[in-house]
Amino acid sequence: MFMKACNKSVGILALEALNRRMPELHPKKKYVEEDVGKSLAGFKGEMEVNRHLVRLHHPAYRIFHGLRLSKIYGEHFQMDFLLISPSFFLLIEVKNYAGEIILERDYPQLIQIRNGVTTAYKDPIIQVIRQKNLFLEWLQRNEFPDIPIEHLVVIANQHAIIKASPQHFSIFDVLINSDYLSLKIEKLRQKYQSEIFNQNELLKLSTLLLTSDCPLQTNILQKYSINENELLNGVHCPICFSLPMNRKIGNWICRSCGESSPDAHLSSLRDYTLLKKRTVTNKELRLFLGIESETIAHRILASMALNFTGITKSREYILIE
Structure with missing residues (x-):
């Protein structure tokens, strides 16, 4: 079957x-x-x-x-x-x-x-x-x-x-x-x-x-007339779901429960693809995950082995093919 x-x-x-x-x-x-x-x-x-x-x-x-x-x-x-x-x-x-x-x-x-x-x-x-x-x-x-x-x-x-x-x-x-x-x-x-x-x-x-099969593709923000700048940025804690976590020495640390996770950002990037788009730049990633360092953002993107288009600051990383 x-x-x-x-x-x-x-x-x-x-x-x-x-x-x-x-x-x-x-x-x-x-x-x-x-x-x-x-x-x-x-x-x-x-x-x-x-x-x-x-x-x-x-x-x-x-x-x-x-x-x-x-x-x-x-x-x-x-x-x-x-x-x-x-x-x-x-x-x-x-x-x-x-x-x-x-x-x-x-x-x-x-x-x-x-x-x-x-x-x-x-x-x-x-x-x-x-x-x-x-x-x-x-x-x-x-x-x-x-x-x-x-x-x-x-x-x-x-x-x-x-x-x-x-x-x-x-x-x-x-x-x-x-x-x-x-x-x-x-x-x-x-x-x-x-x-x-x-x-x-x-x-x-x-x-x-x-x-x-043609799965329905809905712009969820447009459906509810919500602007992107009304959304909360940051990484959710995988244990207590509080927002945001802090990035320290290669890990995400929860401010509320102290949980440490090296890849808590992955679920947040799934949110990004569902709410915004399938590609992300270094700057967009920093804004959505709530980090300041361009170098740290680059390391996160490199660790995911994503395909990309463009060069230097205009580079777009493909989160979903």
């Missing part, structure tokens, strides 16, 4: 970096913190579903997480999980809602009641059906043969209470709890036993899916 790794998206990583680099009293801090919480809750739900998928142990299954593919006119659509096999494909939309979940079919929407607060969301079943139709168009555009494509909405939160009116109980054919996912996939395997794709065709499709 092949799987495309279930990792945090660049968007979540950038949100976390922004949250780390915002002053506590920044007027937009609470909005960023709320969005971090929502994003991590969604990712936690996807990890729960991933936990069930990795246990399938079926050699013919190929599973992809977070694929973002191009539509006909240049826009994109994204699938939480896609399972492909010789006899059927399956799209999975993951929701990690807590509390009481009510599906309203007369007016398609999802109602969440949690801690006395009622919130309405778009119908996730309509959402995954739309993704399925777009994926079908994508397959046809790339001249793959027709194959049954199923869809599911998986509620990852084990404590959620899911309700629907008796006349609409049929929705539970496509809306399930994550604990039921393995059994549901086995039922689909039994339902579709005629192989339509051979292994070479599955390999060809898998390769095309990976090369066609």
Whole structure:
């Protein structure tokens, strides 16, 4: 069984970096913190579903997480999980809602009641059906043969209470709890036993899916209308996360807990690439890490064995190729 790794998206990583680099009293801090919480809750739900998928142990299954593919006119659509096999494909939309979940079919929407607060969301079943139709168009555009494509909405939160009116109980054919996912996939395997794709065709499709994946690139500062000079510079302590650490004799020393680390700057440079750009000059590195010495900055850059462009003071070091 092949799987495309279930990792945090660049968007979540950038949100976390922004949250780390915002002053506590920044007027937009609470909005960023709320969005971090929502994003991590969604990712936690996807990890729960991933936990069930990795246990399938079926050699013919190929599973992809977070694929973002191009539509006909240049826009994109994204699938939480896609399972492909010789006899059927399956799209999975993951929701990690807590509390009481009510599906309203007369007016398609999802109602969440949690801690006395009622919130309405778009119908996730309509959402995954739309993704399925777009994926079908994508397959046809790339001249793959027709194959049954199923869809599911998986509620990852084990404590959620899911309700629907008796006349609409049929929705539970496509809306399930994550604990039921393995059994549901086995039922689909039994339902579709005629192989339509051979292994070479599955390999060809898998390769095309990976090369066609277009992860969303968001300018996180622009999204929240935050200027670079509003961010906190310096190196975070890897133990207590206080900011900044001091550079002394080849090590970073935490002012708060006394932790010593030779490479604490690496996580800060990841923040830099998520919030600013993929290249850095000696001057930009000094400003972001909070060091004054051009020589020390040069030693740090040299120790990372980075590729670079330009010469002398205009040299740009490539942090991410």
